[in-house]
Amino acid sequence: KVLLDENLDFEISVLGQPYSELPEVMATALKTIPPSRIVQWGRLEDRDSYLDHIGTCDVVISTARHEFFGVAVMEAVARGCFPLLPNRLSYPEIYPRECLYNTEVQLVKQLRQLCKNPSLARKKWKRVVELISFERFSWEKLKPYYCRLLGVYKD
Numbered sequence: 001k002v003l004l005d006e007n008l009d010f011e012i013s014v015l016g017q018p019y020s021e022l023p024e025v026m027a028t029a030l031k032t033i034p035p036s037r038i039v040q041w042g043r044l045e046d047r048d049s050y051l052d053h054i055g056t057c058d059v060v061i062s063t064a065r066h067e068f069f070g071v072a073v074m075e076a077v078a079r080g081c082f083p084l085l086p087n088r089l090s091y092p093e094i095y096p097r098e099c100l101y102n103t104e105v106q107l108v109k110q111l112r113q114l115c116k117n118p119s120l121a122r123k124k125w126k127r128v129v130e131l132i133s134f135e136r137f138s139w140e141k142l143k144p145y146y147c148r149l150l151g152v153y154k155d
Contacts, residue, residue, distance in 0.1 A: 003111060003112065012039065015044065016043060054079045058114070062083070062085045077134075
């Protein structure tokens with residue numbers, strides 16, 4: 001709402017499965033954000049469409065209060081999105097400090113900066129992916145660990 005009130009230029013995509021009952025915050029957003037600014041709302045037809053779509057985005061935002069790992073965020077970062085994430089859950093263990101926010105005020109401040117300077121998201125993303133080793137989460141790296149843990153085979 002703050003970004004709209006400041007007449008900043010941005011578009012939004014909200015991806016994922018629909019809820020049987022739309023959470024109040026999402027219902028408010030849907031009523032508040034002009035349709036011309038909504039690129040996508042809801043689930044896409046298949047995984048390839050989802051991955052293609054996130055590849056067109058500049059920023060991924062999470063406001064999660066409950067998250068096991070943040071796979072969707074990691075997919076978006078791998079596709080070129082700069083992450084803005086709450087400084088809680090698994091995010092501080094994976095992402096550098098410049099990706100984290102503690103308050104809504106901090107989140108809005110970072111979004112305002114990115115709206116005013118869109119190329120900044122790509123610059124920040126490049127720094128972040130240099131710091132994050134996605135390979136450590138790959139199946140190739142994790143398979144031996146889980147196989148040993150489950151007693152499937154021994155090295």
